[in-house]
Amino acid sequence: MQVDKRFVPEGLLYARNDYWVKATADEAVIGLTAYGQDVTGDILYLELPPVGDSVSRGEDSGSIESGKWVGRLLPPVTGTVLERNSVLEEDPSGANQDPYGVGWLIRVRLADPSELEVLLSPAAYREWIEEQIRREQEEEGAL
Amino acid sequence: MDLYDLAGIDWWSTQCYYHALAYLGREGLIICYPTSPYVCLGLHDDLEQEIDRSYCEARGLPLLRRETGGGVVYLDCNQIFFQLVLRRDNPVLPLKRQRFYKHFLQPAIRACQLFGLPAELREPADIVACGRKCSGNAAGDIGECVAYVGNILLDFDFDLMSSLLWVPGPGFKECLRVAMRRYLTTLADWLPVPPSYLQLSTALAAGFAGEFGPLNRRLPDEELEAEAGRLKQRLTDRSWLSLPGHKTKERRIKIAEGVYLVESGCARGESRILLLRDGMTTDLADCPDLLSDRNISPDTQHRASALEYIADGA
Numbered sequence: 001m002q003v004d005k006r007f008v009p010e011g012l013l014y015a016r017n018d019y020w021v022k023a024t025a026d027e028a029v030i031g032l033t034a035y036g037q038d039v040t041g042d043i044l045y046l047e048l049p050p051v052g053d054s055v056s057r058g059e060d061s062g063s064i065e066s067g068k069w070v071g072r073l074l075p076p077v078t079g080t081v082l083e084r085n086s087v088l089e090e091d092p093s094g095a096n097q098d099p100y101g102v103g104w105l106i107r108v109r110l111a112d113p114s115e116l117e118v119l120l121s122p123a124a125y126r127e128w129i130e131e132q133i134r135r136e137q138e139e140e141g142a143l
Numbered sequence: 144m145d146l147y148d149l150a151g152i153d154w155w156s157t158q159c160y161y162h163a164l165a166y167l168g169r170e171g172l173i174i175c176y177p178t179s180p181y182v183c184l185g186l187h188d189d190l191e192q193e194i195d196r197s198y199c200e201a202r203g204l205p206l207l208r209r210e211t212g213g214g215v216v217y218l219d220c221n222q223i224f225f226q227l228v229l230r231r232d233n234p235v236l237p238l239k240r241q242r243f244y245k246h247f248l249q250p251a252i253r254a255c256q257l258f259g260l261p262a263e264l265r266e267p268a269d270i271v272a273c274g275r276k277c278s279g280n281a282a283g284d285i286g287e288c289v290a291y292v293g294n295i296l297l298d299f300d301f302d303l304m305s306s307l308l309w310v311p312g313p314g315f316k317e318c319l320r321v322a323m324r325r326y327l328t329t330l331a332d333w334l335p336v337p338p339s340y341l342q343l344s345t346a347l348a349a350g351f352a353g354e355f356g357p358l359n360r361r362l363p364d365e366e367l368e369a370e371a372g373r374l375k376q377r378l379t380d381r382s383w384l385s386l387p388g389h390k391t392k393e394r395r396i397k398i399a400e401g402v403y404l405v406e407s408g409c410a411r412g413e414s415r416i417l418l419l420r421d422g423m424t425t426d427l428a429d430c431p432d433l434l435s436d437r438n439i440s441p442d443t444q445h446r447a448s449a450l451e452y453i454a455d456g457a
Contacts, residue, residue: 070283
């Protein structure tokens, strides 16, 4: 199943490095966006941070392997890991097929809820990914 | 860009220098080969699942886990490495990182062509000659940089590679050896005398200069040596090597892009050895000649007789 890379649900916040955040009180669920999984490609393995670990905004907290590439997991907010999606450890395809649903990555207790204020609204993120898609098309032509 | 044309260096240095450049945030191109053999795991390889440790220990083969992707590889002086480290914000890097292989592998493709191989890119990241892989490649984010690494196979010890991987039994091991021989190729298959390191490194450096601009030859400095030494400790540390990795329910070994050898369980506790190629699945017990067609070198045809052993019910 292919998810539309332009799909940006309402009710979530977004980071320019293609993560979504669903914030509730002092907790947040984090996942890769539909556009993020499209750029990453078919995910073969996800190394998620263990429960209890602290993760920091933009800091290396795990890794994502896809095809011939290993990228870093860079959470958009700081906090303590309360839960990680263990289903993805056995079968990471959910992160590609249903990135806003079964493909969520981690749930954290927020250390600094004010970090949410710098995240993008759905409308702003849609604009951002349109820019990125234009850049991709230029790159495709150049390569 | 800095060029470190290092020729033969310690086995661990062939991995640690490029990691060190990346962690130091320094761009550069390294060309080298290891003076002694070793085994290198990908970042997410599971040591227990992938490696026959007793074989490696008996052979004195050291292990290292790199921070780039891909699978376990046996590396020795018959492989010339080329390793490019770029800062993540370098504008030559596309948003879809895998697309950069097309760029990165051009110098190696041209070098292979120069020495007579009909080399071409098989996307996303293989170099093939007549459909057979002749270069191993991997990439990943390291620190604030990205590293693309590859090698050109002058020759390859297929027996040793099939022995150092953990396999479910002798039949699988034999199939693995024959399948690797069928789907991989080396310069030694094509040339009576493979090119020297100097010839290959010169061709690679010229290719990279053409792709990325002038190269400034230099040697590793104190900062790089110190960082590489620190990384040696980490990348070869027992706890790092033993990190849990990608576990699979069935034994599956990737041979080339789109080609896998798989042991698949079936009824009555028996298992079958399957060859997956471009989405097609073949049970090797049903097709003992699959790996012995006319495209295989005489040596390989000889080795393919191993499949008859499997077909005979061994």
